[in-house]
Amino acid sequence: MKLARRDFVASLQTGLAVIEAFDSAHSRLTLTEVAARTGLTRAAARRYLLTLAHLGYADYDGKHFSLDLRVLRLGYGLLSAAPLPRKSQPVLDTVSLKTNETASIAVLDETAVVFLARSHSRRVFSPTVGVGTRLPAFCLSTGRVLLAQKTDVEVRMLLGHTDLTPFTPHTLVDVDAIVAAVRDARERGYALSDQEYELGLRSLAVPVPNASGRSEVAMTVSVQAAQMGMDEMVERLLPPLLEGARDLCTLL
Structure with a gap:
């Protein structure tokens, strides 16, 4: 405009x-x-x-x-009325029911991701993450699958404007390592984050393509690290997560 x-x-x-x-x-x-x-x-x-x-x-x-x-009044009115959160809620609840874990969707906003909706799970995966929460993209699985829609050059430029302060001892802060992780997400079609933002928290995310084939939304499932290893996450959680992404894709 x-x-x-x-x-x-x-x-x-x-x-x-x-x-x-x-x-x-x-x-x-x-x-x-x-x-x-x-x-x-x-x-x-x-x-x-x-x-x-x-x-x-x-x-x-x-x-x-x-x-x-x-x-919060500045954002909650929009989030409660916006089409994407409303359309995604039944899908997220279904993914949560199938995985018994918390499912969420997020979008990329410059160097951060913003969580727009989450499932009503019996498990609260993190008290610091909720609807409207804005977190750095470089260390999250949602951020990496969304950054994967960009070229490596574009990712490096974005990282140049990002505060790469580590949140935990597991946080990747080396630019080459982060770009490699984004490249892996681009090639595999999903991304993992192992306690990089919060100790004890692991997440798996997949992109949700729109009608034009571009992914501007990511869907993620988060688990407690003590409950599930990384390989088991891919084996057990990736299929229902991909199914949920396909279901949401038809609604976009």
């Missing part, structure tokens, strides 16, 4: 950039850190942060700022 210059509200763009400075790896930030992550001066960052706090979208403890739960 083209927008006339006179209609563009730069202050709104900046305010949203301040909100987006917070993520799962940076949930509490100082004024200086927000300024650095947004490119704003300290004075400008302070005004935006204090405004967000005044409106109830942020908390401030005297040193650190963090987002308040009210900010």
Whole structure:
């Protein structure tokens, strides 16, 4: 969409950039850190942060700022009404029933993946991941199958704008190793992540192609590492996951 210059509200763009400075790896930030992550001066960052706090979208403890739960209103209305989460819910519940594990779908948003829907499983695979959660793509199975839709050159460019800080001792942070993992996902048609984002958590993901054959959605099943090995995940969970992806494909 083209927008006339006179209609563009730069202050709104900046305010949203301040909100987006917070993520799962940076949930509490100082004024200086927000300024650095947004490119704003300290004075400008302070005004935006204090405004967000005044409106109830942020908390401030005297040193650190963090987002308040009210900010969820900005996304939950969309997620509850959007066609993709609604269409995928029965499919995810079926996959969960067949695997007895939690199933989710996610999409790629620049260097991160955003989870749009998840099954109503008896098992909660991670208390830190829910609908609307935004996580770094480089260390997740969902991220890798979605990055696999890009060329190796494009993946390297994206990784150049990604904070590759490890989350666990198992996190791949070497660019060549990550590109190789994405390439494997492209060749195999699925990706695995072994405790790279959270200790004790393993995940398996497959791409969900749309009518044009391009995959902009990933479907994943996550398990506790103590319950299932990587080879067993592929043997037991990949078939129902692929079946679920095919079912969802017909609805897109």
